[in-house]
Amino acid sequence: xxxxxxxxxxxxxxxxxxxxVLILAPLLLVVASSQLSDIRQLLVVVVLAYGYYSLARIxxxxxxxxxxxxxxxxxxxxLLNGLIAGGRVGVFAESEPHVLWTIPPFGWDxxxxxxxxxxxxxxxxxxxxxxxxPIAFAMAPGDFGVALRRLGLPDRLAVMVDLTVRFIPTISDxxxxxxDAQRVRGYDPTARRGGPITRIRRMAPVFVPMTVGSLAGAExxxxxxDLRAFGTGRRVWYRALHFEWMDWLVVGAFGTVVVTAMxxxxxxxxxxxxxxxxxx
Amino acid sequence: MTTMTQAAPSPWSITTxxxxxxxxxxxxxxxxxxxxxxxxxxxxQEVSIRPQYGVVTFxxxxxxxxxxxxxxxxxxxxxxxxxxxxGFGYWWWSVAxxxxxxxxxxxxxxxxxxxxxxxxxxxxxxxxGVVATVVGFLFIFVEMAILPESTFDVMLTLNYIPxxxxxxxxxxxxxxxxxxxxxxxxxxxxx
Numbered sequence: 001x002x003x004x005x006x007x008x009x010x011x012x013x014x015x016x017x018x019x020x021v022l023i024l025a026p027l028l029l030v031v032a033s034s035q036l037s038d039i040r041q042l043l044v045v046v047v048l049a050y051g052y053y054s055l056a057r058i059x060x061x062x063x064x065x066x067x068x069x070x071x072x073x074x075x076x077x078x079l080l081n082g083l084i085a086g087g088r089v090g091v092f093a094e095s096e097p098h099v100l101w102t103i104p105p106f107g108w109d110x111x112x113x114x115x116x117x118x119x120x121x122x123x124x125x126x127x128x129x130x131x132x133x134p135i136a137f138a139m140a141p142g143d144f145g146v147a148l149r150r151l152g153l154p155d156r157l158a159v160m161v162d163l164t165v166r167f168i169p170t171i172s173d174x175x176x177x178x179x180d181a182q183r184v185r186g187y188d189p190t191a192r193r194g195g196p197i198t199r200i201r202r203m204a205p206v207f208v209p210m211t212v213g214s215l216a217g218a219e220x221x222x223x224x225x226d227l228r229a230f231g232t233g234r235r236v237w238y239r240a241l242h243f244e245w246m247d248w249l250v251v252g253a254f255g256t257v258v259v260t261a262m263x264x265x266x267x268x269x270x271x272x273x274x275x276x277x278x279x280x
Numbered sequence: 281m282t283t284m285t286q287a288a289p290s291p292w293s294i295t296t297x298x299x300x301x302x303x304x305x306x307x308x309x310x311x312x313x314x315x316x317x318x319x320x321x322x323x324x325q326e327v328s329i330r331p332q333y334g335v336v337t338f339x340x341x342x343x344x345x346x347x348x349x350x351x352x353x354x355x356x357x358x359x360x361x362x363x364x365x366x367g368f369g370y371w372w373w374s375v376a377x378x379x380x381x382x383x384x385x386x387x388x389x390x391x392x393x394x395x396x397x398x399x400x401x402x403x404x405x406x407x408x409g410v411v412a413t414v415v416g417f418l419f420i421f422v423e424m425a426i427l428p429e430s431t432f433d434v435m436l437t438l439n440y441i442p443x444x445x446x447x448x449x450x451x452x453x454x455x456x457x458x459x460x461x462x463x464x465x466x467x468x469x470x471x
Contacts, residue, residue: 030368133365175311212465222296
């Protein structure tokens with residue numbers, strides 16, 4: 001499996017937007033979703049986020065695995081851990097919980113409150129993922145650096161992020177090569193047995209040579225940048241960005257969601273909502 | 281004979297070397313986060329077994345606090361974006377990773393006089409990794425102020441303690457191994 005940002009949404013309406021829009025939208029939605037606790041309001045946010053996501057025209061078959069992983073694994077663990085937490089949070093903390101059933105061997109109470117809180121957390125993650133996908137799939141990987149620079153990040157840090165994104169496919173290939181080389185020596189990357197320490201130790205023959213080799217190879221990059229006088233003056237970026245009225249419109253829409261969410265929170269209108277069909 | 285001396289750069293300066301080493305560290309962290317994202321810690325809230333976490337403390341310990349912070353912060357953000365398409369959703373976890381790298385980078389500044397041999401350096405690296413994890417990940421308690429359903433008990437028992445245990449093990453095992461592997465190369469490279 002090769003790790004890389006894939007530009008699947010190339011040519012879509014969203015990919016034609018200024019890349020700063022694709023970074024600002026999830027940032028704003030993070031703020032908005034953190035203000036909301038009511039699952040009904042978060043479901044409205046999910047609908048809006050889905051509208052935004054659909055503008056990226058990301059082919060379903062190409063991201064099916066990611067979505068299934070997100071829905072199944074993250075959803076399962078969110079629900080499982082939400083249940084263990086007992087749902088005694090927020091407005092539910094002081095009230096008597098509605099016990100639906102008890103898991104026999106452990107005596108854990110499964111409450112309507114716990115399921116409601118877990119569902120709320122799950123819906124929030126889905127909303128964030130919907131606006132996060134376009135960053136990975138509808139933004140040219142080469143635009144990360146310049147977009148962050150134009151958002152106010154210092155040149156050196158923008159270059160650092162740019163380099164990180166560019167290094168990912170290289171590092172990923174190096175990882176595969178190292179696994180193959182170690183497999184020839186008898187290493188079994190598919191072994192699943194053992195606890196955390198065993199698993200960590202089992203990965204050492206892969207990531208130690210990979211890490212040390214990559215860092216040793218960085219000297220060429222450092223020399224190349226130093227020879228081009230990196231960091232001695234103001235940097236000029238090849239790609240020019242222009243924020244158009246449509247970009248303002250999208251950012252403005254997300255800004256409106258943030259303001260609305262904050263207003264609901266401050267007014268006390270976004271408390272945890274007990275799913276009614278659980279307590280009938 | 282003419283000799284030329286060059287002052288060592290301040291650990292707080294952001295040089296080309298800081299940028300490139302941090303970028304490589306972050307890329308390694310992100311890629312390995314992506315490739316091992318399926319190993320969840322049971323009975324925890326989205327805490328994963330991440331042996332690659334040792335790369336964060338190693339970069340901090342070896343290349344300084346700034347490189348450590350950037351490796352942890354950017355690596356975790358990009359890794360989450362690759363794995364979950366949600367790099368910003370839990371930004372406080374990324375900051376916590378960055379702080380761990382930062383704290384690990386402070387140890388060589390405080391304890392330079394005690395690191396006289398490769399063995400003592402490895403032991404210091406292991407201690408630095410564990411302390412950095414315990415201190416850096418305190419930042420995740422910020423979640424209580426951000427997400428309404430998070431309580432102190434949940435944060436402590438289902439997030440902080442599992443992640444500190446798992447990451448401390450990773451840091452204590454991986455950081456000294458990487459330090460010992462890097463030292464001879466560092467001498468060869470003249471850094």
